[in-house]
Amino acid sequence: MALPAYYGPLHRAGHYGLRILAGLVLVFLMLPILVIVPLSFNAQPYFTFTEGMLALDPDAYSLRWYREIWTDAKWTLAIRNSFAIGIAAAALATLLGTVAAVGLASPHMPFKRLVTALLLSPMIVPLIIIAAGMFFFYTNFGLVGTYPGLVIAHAALGVPFVIITVTATLVGFDQSLFNAGLSLGASPTRVFWDVVIPLIRPGVISGALFAFVTSFDEVVLVLFLAGPEQRTIPRQMFSGLREQINPTILAVATLLVVLSMALLLTLEMLRRRSERLRGVEA
Amino acid sequence: MTDSSLPEPGVRRSDALDRTDAANAARNERRRRGRAFLFVVPLLVFIAFAFVAPIGTMLFRSVYNPTTAALVPETLEALRDWDGEGTPDAEAMRRFAVDMKRMAGDRTSGQLAEEVNRLLPGTSSVVKSTARALRRVDDAELAANGDALLVEASERWAEPGIWRALRRSGRTYTEGYYLTALDLEMTREGDIQQRDTQIYLKLYGKTLWMAFVITVLTIVLGYPLAFYMAGAPPKVANILMVFVLLPFWTSLLVRTTAWIALLQTNGVVNSTLMALGVTNAPLEMLYTQFSTIIAMTHILLPFMVLPLYSVMRGIDPSYMRAAMSMGSPPIPAFLRIYLPMSLPGLSAGALLVFIISVGYYITPALVGGTDGQMISNIIAFHMQQSNNWELAAALGSLLLALILLLYWLYDRFVGASNIKLG
DSSP states (O other), X not given: XXXXXXXXXXXXXXXXXXXXXXXXXXXHHHHHHHHHHHHTTBSSSOSSOOHHHHTTOGGGBOSHHHHHHHHOHHHHHHHHHHHHHHHHHHHHHHHHHHHHHHHHHSTTOTTHHHHHHHHHGGGTSOHHHHHHHHHHHHHTTTOTTSHHHHXXXXXXXXXXXXXXXXXXXXXXXXXXXXXXXXXXXXXXXXXXXXXXXXXXXXXXXXXXXXXXXXXXXXXXXXXXXXXXGGOOHHHHHHHHHHSOOOTHHHHHHHHHHHHHHHHHHHHHHHHHHHHHHHHHHO | OXXXXXXXXXXXXXXXXXXXXXXXXXXXXXXXXXHHHHHHHXXXXXXXXXXXXXXXXXHHHTXXXXXXXXXXXXHHHHHTTOOSSSSOOHHHHHHHHHHHHHHHHTTOHHHHHHHHXXXXXXXXXXXXXXXXXXXTSOHHHHHHHHHHHHHHHOGGGGSHHHHHHXXXXXXXXXXXXXXXXXXXXXXXTSXXXXXXXXXXXXXXXXXXXXXXXXXXXXXXXXXXHHHHHHHSOHHHHHHHHHHXXXXXXXXXXXXXXXHHXXXXXXXHHHHHXXXXXXXXXXXXXXXXXXXXXXXXXXXXXXXXXXXXXXXXXXXXXXXXXXXXXXXXOHHHHIXXXXXXXXXXXXXXXXXXXXXXXXXXXXXXXXXXXXXXXXXXXXXXXXXXXXXXXXXXXXXXXXXXXXXXXXXXXXHHHTOGGGOOOO
C-alpha cells in the first residue's frame, strides 16, 4: 500500500507500528491453537517438545495418541455422547427457536422486548448459576444423570443463538408473503413450511450449527448434571487436564481444531448464500 | 356488518362507521397479536421449565433451609420460649436428648451436626459425639434425665451459644446465607456486623478486578487489530477475519489446553525463554492469577474485536483524512474524530468481555491454581465439595444480581438486540 504524500515521518512510523502490532496480536490469537497440533504427534507422553521433535527426527513423532482415542472406551463413549447430545439439543433448540423467531419477527407480536430479553437470557447468565439451578430443579424430576436432562439443558443454552440467527435472516422478510399464502387458501402450517422456511433456511442452518457447537463445547452443565454414562468430550478433557495430563487430550484438541475449521467454512458459505439470496430479493 | 352496527337516528353516519371500523380493526389486531404470540408459546413453555424455573429454584434455595426444622421439630418447639440466656429449661433439653438418640439410630445426626456447625464452627464434633454417647441409653432414662446426660456427654451443652445456634438453624427461612455471602454475621443482640475474616467480599472484589484487567487487555490488543483490519483492503481484512474467527470457534477446552501446554514449568514458553537466555530457571506461570488472566484474555479477545470491527468498518476514512489535510497531527485527529466514532463498538465489546469474565468458571478452574480463582469457582466448591448448597445459592444469587445490573447497562448503552454472531 502506498502511503499518502502528506504523511510525516512520525505518521509513517505509526502506520508500520500499527501493522506490526496487529500482526503480533494475530500471532497471539493463533499461536496457542497451532502449538498443540505438532505436540499431539509427540512420541513421548509429555506436553512439551522433545529434543528429537525439534531436530525433526521422524522417530520422535508418532500417531500413538490418536490410536489411543479410538481404543480407549472412555473416549469413544465421550465422542458418541457429544454427537448424540449435541444433535438432539440442536434439533430441539432449532425447532422451538425457529418457530418462535417467526412470531417475534411479526409486527403484531405483543411484549416483544420482554419476551426477547427472556429468550436471550440463557446467553447472559453465568453457566455456574444455570448449572446450580438446574441441579436443584432437575433433581425433582429425576433428570440429573440422564440423557434427556442434558439434552434439555443444552437446548436451553442453544435457543438464544437460533433466535438471533433466524431473526437476522427474517429482517426484511415480507409479511405479506405469509398473508398471500393464506389468501390463496394454504393453511398457516403449509405456508410456514413452503414459504417461510425456504426463505430463512440459511439462518436456520447456522442457528442449528451454533446450537450444536454450544452443546458440543459445553462442560459446566455436564459437570453438574451428567452421570458417568453421559461423559462428553469436553468433560473428558476437563478431568484429563485435572487428573493426569496425557497427550491424548492434545490429539483430541487437534481433531477439534480441524472440526472448527470445517465449521467456519460451512458458516462462511451459508453467509454468502444468505447474502446472495438477499441480493436477489432486493 | 350486522344491523346493530347501522347508524342510529341522530348520530352522524361517519361517526358510526368510525366506531365499527375501530372495533373491527381492534379485533383484527387482537387476532394478529394472538397469532404472533402463539408462535412463541412453545418456546416460552420450554424456557420456563428448562431455564427460568431452575434459576427460581436457586433463588429460593438461598433463603430456604428446612433441614434442621425437619430433623428436630419438637425440640425447636420446646426452645421457642427460651430467652437465649443460660441453658434452656430441662424439659427442652430432655426432648433434645430423645431426638439425639433417634438421630443416632437413623444416622441423621451428621446432617444436624453440619447445620449447627455452619452457624457455630467447631460444634460438629460435639453433636456427633453426643449422638454416639446417647445411642445406647434407655428411652425412659433419657426422658427422665436427658438434660444431665447431655452435659455429661459434652460440657458445651451447658453453654447458651450452642443452643442459640441450634435454634437459629431451625428457622425454615433465613437470611443467614446472604449474611455469610456478604461476610456479615448476626450478633447475639440481633445486630448485623462485619465478620472478622473477609472471604467472599474479597473474592467478589478480586473477580471484578480480574475482569477489569482482562477487559483492559482485550482493548489494548483488540483496538489496534480492529483498527488495522477496518483500514485494510477487503480481501486482506477477510483473511485476517479468519484468524480472529478460528480461535472464536475453537473449543474452549482446546484453548485452555493450549495454555497449559504453553505455560507449564517445562512448557513451550519456559523452554523458549531459557533457550534465549532470558532466564536460567523455569518461571512458575501456570496455576497463578497471571495464567488465568492471560488465558482468558486470549479466549475473550474475539468478543472485543468483532463488535469493534463491525463499528469501525462503518466509519468513513475521509473524516480522518479531512482532519489531517487541514493540518491536524494524526494523534489529536484520532482522539477527536475516530475514537468518539468507534465508542459504540468499544463499549459493546468492553461490556461483553466484562460480563462474560465475571461469571467465568472453566479456565480459572484449570489454570488458575488457588490464586487465580474467581467467584464462580467458590460457588462450584460449595456445590460439589463442601455441600453447602444454600451458601452456593446465595453467592450465585448475588452474582446473578451483578450480571443483571451489567446486562441492564449493556442494554441501555448498546441494545441487547444488537448482539451479533461472527
